[in-house]
Amino acid sequence: xxxxxxxxxxTSGIGKSCAEKFAANGDDLIINGRRKERxxxxxxxxxxxxxxxxxxxxxxxxxKEDVFEIINNFSKKWTSIDIxxxxxxxxxxxxxxxxxxxxxxETMLNTNVNGLIYVSxxxxxxxxxxxxxxxxxxxxxxxxxxxxxxxxxCASKTAVEAISHAMRIDLLPHHIKVTNIKPGAVxxxxxxxxxxxxxxxxxxxxxxxxxxxxxxxxxxxFYCASLSPNVCINELxxxxxxxxxxxxIYKG
Numbered sequence: 001x002x003x004x005x006x007x008x009x010x011t012s013g014i015g016k017s018c019a020e021k022f023a024a025n026g027d028d029l030i031i032n033g034r035r036k037e038r039x040x041x042x043x044x045x046x047x048x049x050x051x052x053x054x055x056x057x058x059x060x061x062x063x064k065e066d067v068f069e070i071i072n073n074f075s076k077k078w079t080s081i082d083i084x085x086x087x088x089x090x091x092x093x094x095x096x097x098x099x100x101x102x103x104x105x106e107t108m109l110n111t112n113v114n115g116l117i118y119v120s121x122x123x124x125x126x127x128x129x130x131x132x133x134x135x136x137x138x139x140x141x142x143x144x145x146x147x148x149x150x151x152x153x154c155a156s157k158t159a160v161e162a163i164s165h166a167m168r169i170d171l172l173p174h175h176i177k178v179t180n181i182k183p184g185a186v187x188x189x190x191x192x193x194x195x196x197x198x199x200x201x202x203x204x205x206x207x208x209x210x211x212x213x214x215x216x217x218x219x220x221x222f223y224c225a226s227l228s229p230n231v232c233i234n235e236l237x238x239x240x241x242x243x244x245x246x247x248x249i250y251k252g
Contacts, residue, residue, distance in 0.1 A: 005225075006030040006081045008061055008119055009088030011038040013188035014138060017218035018085055019046060025222070028053040030078060032088070032119075034060045061088045061115025062107075071122040079126045083134045083225050086116045091153040091194040105152040112156035116163065127176050132229075134177040136221055137164045141184045141237060141246035154246075157182075161235075168234055177232040179224050184239030185211040185249065208251030209242045 005022045009015035011033035019031055023046040033039050036058040043054040055078050059066040089112045092104035120135060127133030142150055143157030164180035171178065191202035217238060224233045242250040 003027045003082040004030065004078065004080055005083045005085065006032070006057075006119075006123060007085045007087055008032040008115070009086075009138075010042065011035045013087070013190060014183070014186065014214045014217050014221075015085070015087035016042065017214035018087060018221055021215070021218040021222045022083075022225075023050045023052050023054070026050065026052060028055075030055045030057050030074075030081070032057045032059065032061070034058065061119055062110040064114070064118050067115075067118040068122050071119070080130065081123055081126050081133065083136065084120065084123050084127075085221065086119060086135070086137045088115055088119075089138055089156075091190065092196070094149045094194060096149055097151045100151065108152055108156050112153075113159045113163070116160060120167065124171070124176070128171075128174045132175050134179070134225060134232075135164075135167060135171075136179045136181060136224065137167075139164065139180045139182040141182050141239065141243075143182060143246075144237075145246045147247050150246075164235070168232075179233050180235045181217070181221055181224070182235065182237045183212060183217050184237070184243045184246065185209075186214060186217055187211040188214050209249055210240055212238065212240050 005027050007015050007018050007029060010019045010031035019029055019042060023029055031039055031042060031054060039056040039058055043056050046052060047054050057070055059070050061067060090108065092107055093100055116137060137160050139160040140157040142154045143161045146154040161180055164178050168178040185206065187206050191205045192199065195201040220236060220238050224236060
């Protein structure tokens with residue numbers, strides 16, 4: 001059955017792979033990102049390849065007013081959102097707490113936490129009206145164990161875990177599923193963004209082992225989103241074979 005899937009952070013990484021995976025299934029998509037040109041390119045590519053319908057929603061999830069204004073002005077068709085995938089997120093810097101950049105911290109919290117809250121808060125009324133829906137939040141193994149120089153990024157993903165649990169509890173009467181997806185090491189633009197364009201540092205993160213791909217994480221998200229209406233995977237941790245958690249990785 002054709003569904004409507006709303007994906008934030010769809011211009012790259014896991015968000016983009018989710019868009020490709022769900023479009024291949026024949027679902028219609030709302031794709032969000034800050035880079036309008038990338039959204040338009042993705043829309044054209046997916047519509048041509050899979051004959052599905054795509055709505056571009058270019059906005060920065062950090063900007064509360066834009067989030068609510070754009071989502072609240074969706075046409076009737078696009079308010080029938082079956083699945084929301086909160087994929088927008090980032091890490092900035094890998095510094096000791098006492099040496100870190102305050103602006104980096106604010107950007108991570110505003111995107112990873114506030115952005116997730118704003119989009120979810122705008123979409124949930126549509127789901128409540130239909131008495132169904134599924135919210136999938138992108139957490140991280142970094143939300144389970146704090147590692148050196150991870151500080152506020154780890155804190156933001158710990159918050160995602162708590163928010164996901166709170167959503168799951170409070171939305172039970174409305175038959176809305178909530179899933180917290182916690183990937184380990186995934187090779188995307190993540191490390192390049194974290195190290196602010198330093199390709200050498202970004203590449204070293206994945207030396208000595210095979211990380212997950214964004215497509216592999218998208219496959220797992222698709223699985224969670226395609227189960228019986230009576231089944232909800234509340235939390236799913238995904239790592240490559242050589243990773244045990246957010247700290248232990250075997251680099252042979």
